[in-house]
Amino acid sequence: xxxxxxxxxxxxxxxxxxxxxxxxxxxxxxxxxxxxxxxxxxxxxxxxxxxxxxxxxxxxxxxxxxxxxxxxxxxxxxxxxxxxxxxxxxxxxxxxxxxxxxxxxxxxxxxxxxxxxxxxxxxxxxxxxxxxxxxxxxxxxxxxxxxxxxxxxxxxxxxxxxxxxxxxxxxxxxxxxxxxxxxxxxxxxxxxxxxxxxxxxxxxxxxxxxxxxxxxxxxxxxxxxxxxxxxxxxxxxxxxxxxx
Amino acid sequence: xxxxxxxxxxxxxxxxxxxxxxxxxxxxxxxxxxxxxxxxxxxxxxxxxxxxxxxxxxxxxxxxxxxxxxxxxxxxxxxxxxxxxxxxxxxxxxxxxxxxxxxxxxxxxxxxxxxxxxxxxxxxxxxxxxxxxxxxxxxxxxxxxxxxxxxxxxxxxxxxxxxxxxxxxxxxxxxxxxxxxxxxxxxxxxxxxxxxxxxxxxxxxxxxxxxxxxxxxxxxxxxxxxxxxxxxxx
Numbered sequence: 119x120x121x122x123x124x125x126x127x128x129x130x131x132x133x134x135x136x137x138x139x140x141x142x143x144x145x146x147x148x149x150x151x152x153x154x155x156x157x158x159x160x161x162x163x164x165x166x167x168x169x170x171x172x173x174x175x176x177x178x179x180x181x182x183x184x185x186x187x188x189x190x191x192x193x194x195x196x197x198x199x200x201x202x203x204x205x206x207x208x209x210x211x212x213x214x215x216x217x218x219x220x221x222x223x224x225x226x227x228x229x230x231x232x233x234x235x236x237x238x239x240x241x242x243x244x245x246x247x248x249x250x251x252x253x254x255x256x257x258x259x260x261x262x263x264x265x266x267x268x269x270x271x272x273x274x275x276x277x278x279x280x281x282x283x284x285x286x287x288x289x290x291x292x293x294x295x296x297x298x299x300x301x302x303x304x305x306x307x308x309x310x311x312x313x314x315x316x317x318x319x320x321x322x323x324x325x326x327x328x329x330x331x332x333x334x335x336x337x338x339x340x341x342x343x344x345x346x347x348x349x350x351x352x353x354x355x356x357x358x359x360x361x362x
Numbered sequence: 363x364x365x366x367x368x369x370x371x372x373x374x375x376x377x378x379x380x381x382x383x384x385x386x387x388x389x390x391x392x393x394x395x396x397x398x399x400x401x402x403x404x405x406x407x408x409x410x411x412x413x414x415x416x417x418x419x420x421x422x423x424x425x426x427x428x429x430x431x432x433x434x435x436x437x438x439x440x441x442x443x444x445x446x447x448x449x450x451x452x453x454x455x456x457x458x459x460x461x462x463x464x465x466x467x468x469x470x471x472x473x474x475x476x477x478x479x480x481x482x483x484x485x486x487x488x489x490x491x492x493x494x495x496x497x498x499x500x501x502x503x504x505x506x507x508x509x510x511x512x513x514x515x516x517x518x519x520x521x522x523x524x525x526x527x528x529x530x531x532x533x534x535x536x537x538x539x540x541x542x543x544x545x546x547x548x549x550x551x552x553x554x555x556x557x558x559x560x561x562x563x564x565x566x567x568x569x570x571x572x573x574x575x576x577x578x579x580x581x582x583x584x585x586x587x588x589x590x591x592x593x594x595x596x
Contacts (some may be wrong), residue, residue: 179527180573181566182534185545189566192552193559284427291429291538298430315434323425 120313127304127314134300135321141296142283144218149225149282154264156230157237171230178227183285186224191216191292217289225282232278236271237263269340276333280326287322297321369564372551376561379544380568386464386543387530387572393469394529395522398476405481416477423474428532435467436539464536472529479521483514516587523580530572544568 159171178186194201194210201207209215240263248258290299298318305314334352369376404416423431440463444456487510495505537546548565552558 177566177570180570182531182545182569184534184537185548185562185566185569188545188549189559189562192549193562196557196559287427287429288535298427312434312438315430315438319422319426319430319434322427322430323422326425 119316120310123304123308123310123313124317127301127317130300130304131297131318131321134295134297135325137295137300138283138286138297138325141218141221141286141289141294142279145221145225145282145286146279148222149229152222152226153229153233156226157233158259160230160234161237175227175231175234178224179231183220183224184288184291187217187220187288187292190220213289213292213294217286217292217294221282221286221289224285225278228278228281229275232271232274233267236267236274239270240266272333272337272340276330276337279333280329283325283329284322369551369561370555370557372547372555372561375547375551376544376564376568379542379547379565382461382541383530383533383543383545383568384572386461386468386533386536386541387526389465390468390472390529390533391526393466394472394476394525397470397473398480401473401477402480402484405477406484420474420477423471428471429535429538431471432467432532432535432539435470436463439463439467460539460541464533464539464541468529468532468536471532472525475525475528476522479518479525480514482521483518484510486517487513516584516591519580519584519587523576523584526576526580527573530576531569534569 156171156174159167160175162168162171190210191213194216198207198210201210244262244266245258248262253261286296287298290296290302293299295303301314301318305311308314331352338352401416401419404412404419407413407416440456440458444454447454447456491509491513492505495509496502500508533543534545537543537549540546544565545562548561549558552561555561
Protein backbone atom coordinates (compact mmCIF):
# COMPACT_ATOMS: atom_id res chain seq x y z
CA UNK A 119 0.00 0.00 0.00
CA UNK A 120 1.30 3.42 -1.01
CA UNK A 121 -0.31 5.60 1.66
CA UNK A 122 1.18 8.78 0.21
CA UNK A 123 -0.61 8.10 -3.08
CA UNK A 124 -3.84 7.41 -1.21
CA UNK A 125 -3.55 10.79 0.51
CA UNK A 126 -2.85 12.56 -2.77
CA UNK A 127 -5.78 10.82 -4.48
CA UNK A 128 -8.30 11.79 -1.85
CA UNK A 129 -9.57 14.95 -3.63
CA UNK A 130 -10.21 13.00 -6.85
CA UNK A 131 -11.75 10.10 -4.96
CA UNK A 132 -13.89 12.59 -3.05
CA UNK A 133 -15.26 13.96 -6.33
CA UNK A 134 -15.96 10.40 -7.45
CA UNK A 135 -17.69 9.61 -4.18
CA UNK A 136 -19.88 12.69 -4.54
CA UNK A 137 -20.88 11.49 -8.02
CA UNK A 138 -21.65 7.97 -6.73
CA UNK A 139 -23.77 9.40 -3.91
CA UNK A 140 -25.53 11.84 -6.27
CA UNK A 141 -26.38 9.05 -8.74
CA UNK A 142 -27.64 6.83 -5.92
CA UNK A 143 -29.46 9.74 -4.30
CA UNK A 144 -31.28 10.43 -7.56
CA UNK A 145 -32.11 6.85 -8.53
CA UNK A 146 -33.37 5.70 -5.13
CA UNK A 147 -36.22 8.22 -4.55
CA UNK A 148 -37.27 8.31 -8.22
CA UNK A 149 -37.20 4.50 -8.37
CA UNK A 150 -39.21 4.38 -5.14
CA UNK A 151 -41.91 6.63 -6.62
CA UNK A 152 -42.17 4.32 -9.64
CA UNK A 153 -42.01 1.13 -7.56
CA UNK A 154 -45.14 1.83 -5.49
CA UNK A 155 -47.53 2.25 -8.47
CA UNK A 156 -45.74 -0.66 -10.15
CA UNK A 157 -46.39 -2.93 -7.16
CA UNK A 158 -50.03 -1.81 -6.98
CA UNK A 159 -50.46 -2.43 -10.72
CA UNK A 160 -48.81 -5.85 -10.40
CA UNK A 161 -51.36 -6.79 -7.70
CA UNK A 162 -54.33 -5.31 -9.57
CA UNK A 163 -57.14 -7.62 -10.67
CA UNK A 164 -57.26 -5.64 -13.91
CA UNK A 165 -55.14 -7.62 -16.37
CA UNK A 166 -54.47 -4.48 -18.44
CA UNK A 167 -52.56 -3.12 -15.43
CA UNK A 168 -51.15 -6.34 -13.98
CA UNK A 169 -49.71 -7.87 -17.18
CA UNK A 170 -47.46 -4.95 -18.25
CA UNK A 171 -46.22 -4.54 -14.66
CA UNK A 172 -45.44 -8.25 -14.49
CA UNK A 173 -43.53 -8.18 -17.80
CA UNK A 174 -41.60 -5.06 -16.80
CA UNK A 175 -40.52 -6.55 -13.48
CA UNK A 176 -39.69 -9.91 -15.04
CA UNK A 177 -37.53 -8.47 -17.81
CA UNK A 178 -35.59 -6.08 -15.58
CA UNK A 179 -35.01 -8.68 -12.87
CA UNK A 180 -34.22 -11.41 -15.40
CA UNK A 181 -31.40 -9.66 -17.26
CA UNK A 182 -28.05 -8.27 -16.04
CA UNK A 183 -27.85 -4.54 -15.31
CA UNK A 184 -24.81 -4.28 -17.58
CA UNK A 185 -26.79 -5.49 -20.62
CA UNK A 186 -29.62 -3.07 -19.80
CA UNK A 187 -27.10 -0.25 -19.61
CA UNK A 188 -25.38 -1.21 -22.88
CA UNK A 189 -28.77 -1.62 -24.59
CA UNK A 190 -29.73 1.96 -23.79
CA UNK A 191 -26.33 3.64 -24.19
CA UNK A 192 -24.86 1.73 -27.14
CA UNK A 193 -27.96 -0.07 -28.45
CA UNK A 194 -30.24 2.90 -28.98
CA UNK A 195 -27.50 4.50 -31.08
CA UNK A 196 -28.71 2.18 -33.82
CA UNK A 197 -31.85 4.34 -34.00
CA UNK A 198 -30.13 7.71 -33.67
CA UNK A 199 -31.75 9.07 -36.87
CA UNK A 200 -35.21 8.29 -35.57
CA UNK A 201 -34.37 9.76 -32.14
CA UNK A 202 -33.00 12.92 -33.76
CA UNK A 203 -36.26 13.29 -35.67
CA UNK A 204 -38.21 12.91 -32.44
CA UNK A 205 -35.98 15.52 -30.81
CA UNK A 206 -34.86 13.27 -27.92
CA UNK A 207 -31.36 12.36 -29.11
CA UNK A 208 -29.72 14.94 -26.83
CA UNK A 209 -30.93 12.85 -23.90
CA UNK A 210 -29.68 9.44 -25.07
CA UNK A 211 -26.38 10.82 -26.38
CA UNK A 212 -25.28 11.54 -22.80
CA UNK A 213 -23.87 8.63 -20.80
CA UNK A 214 -25.01 10.01 -17.45
CA UNK A 215 -28.62 10.37 -18.65
CA UNK A 216 -28.62 6.78 -19.91
CA UNK A 217 -27.06 5.54 -16.68
CA UNK A 218 -29.64 7.34 -14.53
CA UNK A 219 -32.52 6.11 -16.70
CA UNK A 220 -31.43 2.47 -16.47
CA UNK A 221 -30.65 2.68 -12.74
CA UNK A 222 -34.11 4.15 -12.05
CA UNK A 223 -35.93 1.51 -14.10
CA UNK A 224 -33.80 -1.28 -12.64
CA UNK A 225 -34.35 -0.31 -9.01
CA UNK A 226 -38.06 0.32 -9.72
CA UNK A 227 -38.39 -3.29 -10.85
CA UNK A 228 -36.51 -4.79 -7.88
CA UNK A 229 -38.22 -2.50 -5.32
CA UNK A 230 -41.57 -3.07 -7.02
CA UNK A 231 -41.20 -6.78 -6.39
CA UNK A 232 -40.23 -6.14 -2.74
CA UNK A 233 -43.27 -3.87 -2.24
CA UNK A 234 -45.54 -6.34 -4.01
CA UNK A 235 -44.66 -8.96 -1.43
CA UNK A 236 -45.07 -6.45 1.41
CA UNK A 237 -48.46 -5.20 0.19
CA UNK A 238 -49.68 -8.78 -0.15
CA UNK A 239 -48.44 -9.34 3.40
CA UNK A 240 -50.71 -6.71 4.94
CA UNK A 241 -53.25 -8.42 7.16
CA UNK A 242 -56.49 -9.13 5.24
CA UNK A 243 -58.62 -8.19 8.26
CA UNK A 244 -57.25 -4.65 8.13
CA UNK A 245 -58.33 -4.24 4.53
CA UNK A 246 -61.76 -5.70 5.23
CA UNK A 247 -62.15 -3.36 8.19
CA UNK A 248 -61.13 -0.37 6.05
CA UNK A 249 -63.68 -1.41 3.43
CA UNK A 250 -66.37 -1.88 6.05
CA UNK A 251 -65.64 1.63 7.33
CA UNK A 252 -66.45 2.90 3.85
CA UNK A 253 -62.93 3.85 2.78
CA UNK A 254 -62.42 4.12 -0.97
CA UNK A 255 -59.52 2.23 -2.63
CA UNK A 256 -57.41 5.36 -2.68
CA UNK A 257 -57.99 6.21 0.97
CA UNK A 258 -57.41 2.72 2.31
CA UNK A 259 -54.33 2.24 0.15
CA UNK A 260 -52.85 5.51 1.35
CA UNK A 261 -53.90 5.28 5.00
CA UNK A 262 -53.94 1.56 5.76
CA UNK A 263 -52.11 -0.57 3.19
CA UNK A 264 -49.01 1.43 2.21
CA UNK A 265 -47.89 2.52 5.71
CA UNK A 266 -47.99 -1.06 6.92
CA UNK A 267 -46.44 -2.43 3.72
CA UNK A 268 -43.54 0.00 4.08
CA UNK A 269 -42.77 -1.41 7.53
CA UNK A 270 -42.78 -4.96 6.19
CA UNK A 271 -40.68 -4.02 3.18
CA UNK A 272 -38.09 -1.83 4.91
CA UNK A 273 -35.36 -4.41 5.75
CA UNK A 274 -35.45 -5.88 2.23
CA UNK A 275 -35.60 -2.39 0.72
CA UNK A 276 -32.48 -1.43 2.70
CA UNK A 277 -30.62 -4.30 1.04
CA UNK A 278 -31.86 -3.17 -2.38
CA UNK A 279 -30.53 0.36 -1.81
CA UNK A 280 -27.11 -1.01 -0.77
CA UNK A 281 -27.05 -3.16 -3.92
CA UNK A 282 -28.06 -0.22 -6.07
CA UNK A 283 -25.24 1.90 -4.65
CA UNK A 284 -22.81 -0.91 -5.48
CA UNK A 285 -24.30 -1.34 -8.96
CA UNK A 286 -23.56 2.31 -9.75
CA UNK A 287 -19.91 1.20 -10.06
CA UNK A 288 -20.93 -0.34 -13.41
CA UNK A 289 -21.78 3.03 -14.94
CA UNK A 290 -18.01 3.64 -14.96
CA UNK A 291 -18.02 1.28 -17.96
CA UNK A 292 -19.95 3.85 -20.02
CA UNK A 293 -17.51 6.63 -19.08
CA UNK A 294 -19.37 8.19 -16.13
CA UNK A 295 -16.65 9.27 -13.66
CA UNK A 296 -18.00 8.03 -10.35
CA UNK A 297 -16.04 6.58 -7.45
CA UNK A 298 -14.68 3.46 -9.15
CA UNK A 299 -13.66 5.23 -12.36
CA UNK A 300 -11.94 8.03 -10.48
CA UNK A 301 -9.82 5.41 -8.68
CA UNK A 302 -9.31 3.40 -11.88
CA UNK A 303 -7.97 6.42 -13.77
CA UNK A 304 -5.36 7.04 -11.06
CA UNK A 305 -4.52 3.31 -10.95
CA UNK A 306 -3.88 3.20 -14.70
CA UNK A 307 -1.76 6.35 -14.60
CA UNK A 308 0.41 5.41 -11.61
CA UNK A 309 0.44 1.59 -12.01
CA UNK A 310 -0.42 1.40 -8.28
CA UNK A 311 -3.34 -0.83 -9.11
CA UNK A 312 -3.79 -2.58 -5.78
CA UNK A 313 -3.37 0.53 -3.68
CA UNK A 314 -6.15 2.26 -5.58
CA UNK A 315 -8.51 -0.71 -5.84
CA UNK A 316 -8.20 -1.64 -2.18
CA UNK A 317 -8.74 2.00 -1.19
CA UNK A 318 -11.87 2.23 -3.30
CA UNK A 319 -13.09 -1.11 -1.91
CA UNK A 320 -12.70 0.27 1.62
CA UNK A 321 -14.68 3.39 0.69
CA UNK A 322 -17.51 1.28 -0.75
CA UNK A 323 -17.54 -0.78 2.44
CA UNK A 324 -17.95 2.39 4.52
CA UNK A 325 -20.70 3.75 2.28
CA UNK A 326 -22.55 0.41 2.50
CA UNK A 327 -22.40 0.66 6.26
CA UNK A 328 -23.56 4.29 6.23
CA UNK A 329 -26.62 3.42 4.13
CA UNK A 330 -27.57 0.58 6.46
CA UNK A 331 -27.11 2.92 9.45
CA UNK A 332 -29.33 5.68 8.01
CA UNK A 333 -32.00 3.21 6.92
CA UNK A 334 -31.85 1.72 10.40
CA UNK A 335 -32.72 5.15 11.85
CA UNK A 336 -35.72 5.34 9.51
CA UNK A 337 -36.73 1.82 10.48
CA UNK A 338 -36.67 2.78 14.13
CA UNK A 339 -39.02 5.66 13.33
CA UNK A 340 -41.30 3.43 11.24
CA UNK A 341 -41.51 0.95 14.09
CA UNK A 342 -41.86 3.53 16.88
CA UNK A 343 -45.27 2.13 17.91
CA UNK A 344 -43.64 -1.19 18.83
CA UNK A 345 -41.26 -2.03 21.63
CA UNK A 346 -37.66 -1.14 20.74
CA UNK A 347 -36.14 -3.96 18.74
CA UNK A 348 -33.74 -6.18 20.66
CA UNK A 349 -30.06 -5.87 19.90
CA UNK A 350 -29.45 -2.36 21.16
CA UNK A 351 -28.41 0.73 19.21
CA UNK A 352 -28.94 1.43 15.52
CA UNK A 353 -25.18 1.23 15.07
CA UNK A 354 -25.05 -2.27 16.58
CA UNK A 355 -27.96 -3.42 14.46
CA UNK A 356 -26.51 -1.88 11.30
CA UNK A 357 -23.30 -3.78 11.92
CA UNK A 358 -25.36 -6.91 12.49
CA UNK A 359 -27.11 -6.45 9.13
CA UNK A 360 -23.83 -5.98 7.30
CA UNK A 361 -22.18 -8.94 8.97
CA UNK A 362 -25.12 -11.33 9.12
CA UNK B 363 -39.60 -9.04 -36.85
CA UNK B 364 -37.80 -11.74 -38.86
CA UNK B 365 -35.17 -9.08 -39.58
CA UNK B 366 -34.57 -8.87 -35.82
CA UNK B 367 -34.02 -12.62 -35.65
CA UNK B 368 -31.37 -12.65 -38.40
CA UNK B 369 -28.09 -12.81 -36.49
CA UNK B 370 -26.09 -12.44 -39.72
CA UNK B 371 -23.61 -15.20 -39.14
CA UNK B 372 -22.94 -14.41 -35.49
CA UNK B 373 -25.36 -17.09 -34.29
CA UNK B 374 -22.63 -19.64 -33.51
CA UNK B 375 -20.46 -17.11 -31.66
CA UNK B 376 -23.45 -16.06 -29.56
CA UNK B 377 -24.21 -19.74 -28.91
CA UNK B 378 -20.63 -20.37 -27.76
CA UNK B 379 -20.86 -17.27 -25.56
CA UNK B 380 -24.14 -18.56 -24.13
CA UNK B 381 -22.47 -21.91 -23.36
CA UNK B 382 -19.58 -20.12 -21.62
CA UNK B 383 -21.98 -17.96 -19.58
CA UNK B 384 -23.91 -21.04 -18.50
CA UNK B 385 -20.70 -23.00 -17.78
CA UNK B 386 -19.17 -20.21 -15.71
CA UNK B 387 -22.49 -19.79 -13.89
CA UNK B 388 -22.89 -23.49 -13.03
CA UNK B 389 -19.22 -23.86 -12.09
CA UNK B 390 -19.42 -20.77 -9.88
CA UNK B 391 -22.61 -22.13 -8.27
CA UNK B 392 -20.73 -25.31 -7.30
CA UNK B 393 -17.81 -23.28 -5.91
CA UNK B 394 -20.23 -20.99 -4.09
CA UNK B 395 -21.97 -23.98 -2.48
CA UNK B 396 -18.63 -25.36 -1.27
CA UNK B 397 -17.44 -21.96 -0.06
CA UNK B 398 -20.84 -21.41 1.55
CA UNK B 399 -20.66 -24.72 3.37
CA UNK B 400 -17.17 -23.84 4.63
CA UNK B 401 -18.32 -20.32 5.55
CA UNK B 402 -21.39 -21.58 7.40
CA UNK B 403 -19.27 -24.16 9.22
CA UNK B 404 -16.89 -21.34 10.27
CA UNK B 405 -19.69 -19.07 11.46
CA UNK B 406 -21.28 -21.85 13.50
CA UNK B 407 -17.96 -23.11 14.80
CA UNK B 408 -17.01 -23.14 18.47
CA UNK B 409 -13.65 -21.62 17.63
CA UNK B 410 -13.59 -17.82 17.92
CA UNK B 411 -10.88 -17.56 15.26
CA UNK B 412 -13.01 -19.43 12.70
CA UNK B 413 -16.06 -17.33 13.57
CA UNK B 414 -13.99 -14.18 13.06
CA UNK B 415 -12.78 -15.49 9.69
CA UNK B 416 -16.37 -16.15 8.60
CA UNK B 417 -17.39 -12.69 9.80
CA UNK B 418 -14.64 -10.96 7.81
CA UNK B 419 -15.40 -13.03 4.68
CA UNK B 420 -19.12 -12.25 4.52
CA UNK B 421 -18.81 -8.61 5.63
CA UNK B 422 -16.08 -7.63 3.21
CA UNK B 423 -17.62 -9.38 0.21
CA UNK B 424 -21.12 -8.02 0.77
CA UNK B 425 -19.97 -4.45 1.32
CA UNK B 426 -18.00 -4.11 -1.93
CA UNK B 427 -19.38 -3.96 -5.51
CA UNK B 428 -19.03 -7.12 -7.62
CA UNK B 429 -17.17 -5.22 -10.33
CA UNK B 430 -14.43 -4.15 -7.90
CA UNK B 431 -14.18 -7.65 -6.40
CA UNK B 432 -14.04 -9.35 -9.79
CA UNK B 433 -11.31 -7.05 -11.11
CA UNK B 434 -9.24 -7.21 -7.92
CA UNK B 435 -9.54 -10.99 -7.50
CA UNK B 436 -9.30 -11.88 -11.19
CA UNK B 437 -6.03 -10.02 -11.67
CA UNK B 438 -4.88 -10.15 -8.06
CA UNK B 439 -5.10 -13.76 -6.89
CA UNK B 440 -3.00 -15.32 -9.69
CA UNK B 441 -0.31 -12.67 -9.19
CA UNK B 442 -0.22 -13.16 -5.43
CA UNK B 443 0.02 -16.95 -5.81
CA UNK B 444 2.75 -16.62 -8.43
CA UNK B 445 4.78 -14.11 -6.39
CA UNK B 446 4.49 -16.24 -3.26
CA UNK B 447 5.72 -19.38 -4.99
CA UNK B 448 8.55 -17.38 -6.58
CA UNK B 449 9.98 -16.74 -3.13
CA UNK B 450 10.85 -20.43 -3.05
CA UNK B 451 11.01 -21.49 -6.69
CA UNK B 452 13.03 -19.24 -8.96
CA UNK B 453 11.31 -18.02 -12.13
CA UNK B 454 8.06 -19.83 -11.37
CA UNK B 455 5.31 -18.98 -13.86
CA UNK B 456 1.69 -19.79 -13.31
CA UNK B 457 -0.52 -20.25 -16.36
CA UNK B 458 -4.03 -19.50 -15.24
CA UNK B 459 -6.97 -20.64 -17.26
CA UNK B 460 -9.16 -17.49 -17.47
CA UNK B 461 -12.41 -19.49 -17.36
CA UNK B 462 -11.35 -21.43 -14.26
CA UNK B 463 -10.21 -18.19 -12.61
CA UNK B 464 -13.56 -16.54 -13.37
CA UNK B 465 -15.42 -19.54 -11.94
CA UNK B 466 -13.35 -19.41 -8.74
CA UNK B 467 -13.71 -15.63 -8.37
CA UNK B 468 -17.49 -15.51 -8.87
CA UNK B 469 -17.88 -18.64 -6.74
CA UNK B 470 -15.91 -17.04 -3.90
CA UNK B 471 -18.02 -13.86 -4.08
CA UNK B 472 -21.36 -15.69 -4.02
CA UNK B 473 -20.04 -18.12 -1.44
CA UNK B 474 -20.44 -15.23 1.03
CA UNK B 475 -24.13 -14.96 0.19
CA UNK B 476 -24.46 -18.75 0.23
CA UNK B 477 -22.89 -18.78 3.70
CA UNK B 478 -25.89 -16.87 5.05
CA UNK B 479 -28.40 -19.11 3.28
CA UNK B 480 -26.77 -22.31 4.52
CA UNK B 481 -26.13 -20.99 8.02
CA UNK B 482 -29.82 -20.22 8.40
CA UNK B 483 -30.79 -23.63 7.03
CA UNK B 484 -28.31 -25.46 9.30
CA UNK B 485 -30.06 -24.03 12.34
CA UNK B 486 -33.53 -25.23 11.28
CA UNK B 487 -32.73 -28.87 12.05
CA UNK B 488 -33.61 -29.57 15.71
CA UNK B 489 -30.53 -30.16 17.85
CA UNK B 490 -32.16 -33.19 19.44
CA UNK B 491 -32.05 -35.07 16.14
CA UNK B 492 -28.33 -34.44 15.78
CA UNK B 493 -27.68 -35.42 19.37
CA UNK B 494 -29.77 -38.58 18.89
CA UNK B 495 -27.77 -39.48 15.77
CA UNK B 496 -24.50 -38.99 17.66
CA UNK B 497 -25.85 -41.05 20.57
CA UNK B 498 -26.59 -43.88 18.10
CA UNK B 499 -22.90 -43.89 17.32
CA UNK B 500 -23.03 -42.17 13.94
CA UNK B 501 -19.84 -40.30 13.12
CA UNK B 502 -19.96 -36.53 12.64
CA UNK B 503 -19.69 -36.94 8.87
CA UNK B 504 -22.47 -39.53 8.75
CA UNK B 505 -24.72 -37.41 10.97
CA UNK B 506 -24.23 -34.52 8.58
CA UNK B 507 -24.83 -36.62 5.47
CA UNK B 508 -27.79 -38.71 6.70
CA UNK B 509 -29.63 -36.44 9.15
CA UNK B 510 -28.56 -32.83 8.78
CA UNK B 511 -28.23 -32.38 5.00
CA UNK B 512 -31.52 -34.00 3.85
CA UNK B 513 -33.50 -31.84 6.27
CA UNK B 514 -31.74 -28.50 5.86
CA UNK B 515 -31.96 -28.84 2.09
CA UNK B 516 -35.67 -28.00 2.16
CA UNK B 517 -35.00 -24.68 3.91
CA UNK B 518 -31.90 -23.86 1.91
CA UNK B 519 -33.36 -24.34 -1.59
CA UNK B 520 -35.32 -21.07 -1.93
CA UNK B 521 -32.25 -19.13 -0.77
CA UNK B 522 -29.96 -21.06 -3.10
CA UNK B 523 -32.37 -20.24 -5.94
CA UNK B 524 -32.14 -16.53 -5.14
CA UNK B 525 -28.34 -16.62 -5.03
CA UNK B 526 -28.25 -18.47 -8.37
CA UNK B 527 -30.45 -15.84 -10.04
CA UNK B 528 -28.12 -13.04 -8.90
CA UNK B 529 -24.98 -15.09 -9.63
CA UNK B 530 -25.89 -15.92 -13.24
CA UNK B 531 -26.50 -12.24 -13.99
CA UNK B 532 -23.19 -11.32 -12.35
CA UNK B 533 -21.38 -13.58 -14.85
CA UNK B 534 -22.02 -10.82 -17.43
CA UNK B 535 -19.18 -8.97 -15.69
CA UNK B 536 -16.61 -11.51 -16.92
CA UNK B 537 -16.89 -9.79 -20.30
CA UNK B 538 -15.20 -6.81 -18.61
CA UNK B 539 -12.08 -8.88 -17.85
CA UNK B 540 -12.06 -10.18 -21.42
CA UNK B 541 -13.80 -13.55 -21.31
CA UNK B 542 -15.79 -14.45 -24.43
CA UNK B 543 -19.19 -14.78 -22.81
CA UNK B 544 -22.54 -13.98 -24.41
CA UNK B 545 -22.25 -10.26 -23.65
CA UNK B 546 -18.74 -10.10 -25.14
CA UNK B 547 -19.95 -11.61 -28.43
CA UNK B 548 -23.11 -9.51 -28.50
CA UNK B 549 -20.98 -6.39 -28.05
CA UNK B 550 -18.47 -7.50 -30.68
CA UNK B 551 -21.15 -8.45 -33.24
CA UNK B 552 -23.15 -5.30 -32.56
CA UNK B 553 -20.12 -3.09 -33.12
CA UNK B 554 -18.88 -4.75 -36.28
CA UNK B 555 -22.31 -4.89 -37.94
CA UNK B 556 -23.49 -1.55 -36.50
CA UNK B 557 -26.54 -3.19 -35.03
CA UNK B 558 -25.75 -3.06 -31.30
CA UNK B 559 -29.39 -3.05 -30.21
CA UNK B 560 -30.26 -6.29 -31.98
CA UNK B 561 -27.31 -8.26 -30.61
CA UNK B 562 -27.55 -6.90 -27.08
CA UNK B 563 -31.24 -7.80 -27.15
CA UNK B 564 -30.27 -11.33 -28.15
CA UNK B 565 -27.90 -11.49 -25.14
CA UNK B 566 -30.69 -10.25 -22.87
CA UNK B 567 -32.97 -12.95 -24.30
CA UNK B 568 -30.29 -15.54 -23.48
CA UNK B 569 -30.34 -14.49 -19.84
CA UNK B 570 -34.15 -14.45 -19.75
CA UNK B 571 -34.11 -18.01 -21.07
CA UNK B 572 -31.74 -19.08 -18.28
CA UNK B 573 -33.78 -17.37 -15.54
CA UNK B 574 -37.05 -18.75 -16.97
CA UNK B 575 -35.78 -22.35 -17.00
CA UNK B 576 -34.14 -21.90 -13.56
CA UNK B 577 -37.41 -20.81 -11.99
CA UNK B 578 -39.08 -24.02 -13.10
CA UNK B 579 -36.15 -26.21 -12.08
CA UNK B 580 -36.08 -24.68 -8.59
CA UNK B 581 -39.86 -24.93 -8.20
CA UNK B 582 -39.58 -28.64 -9.06
CA UNK B 583 -36.67 -29.16 -6.67
CA UNK B 584 -38.51 -27.40 -3.85
CA UNK B 585 -41.63 -29.54 -4.38
CA UNK B 586 -39.44 -32.63 -4.31
CA UNK B 587 -37.49 -31.57 -1.22
CA UNK B 588 -40.68 -31.14 0.82
CA UNK B 589 -42.48 -34.24 -0.48
CA UNK B 590 -42.25 -35.90 2.94
CA UNK B 591 -43.69 -32.91 4.79
CA UNK B 592 -47.34 -32.75 5.68
CA UNK B 593 -49.03 -29.87 3.83
CA UNK B 594 -51.86 -28.01 5.52
CA UNK B 595 -54.27 -25.72 3.68
CA UNK B 596 -53.97 -22.18 4.94
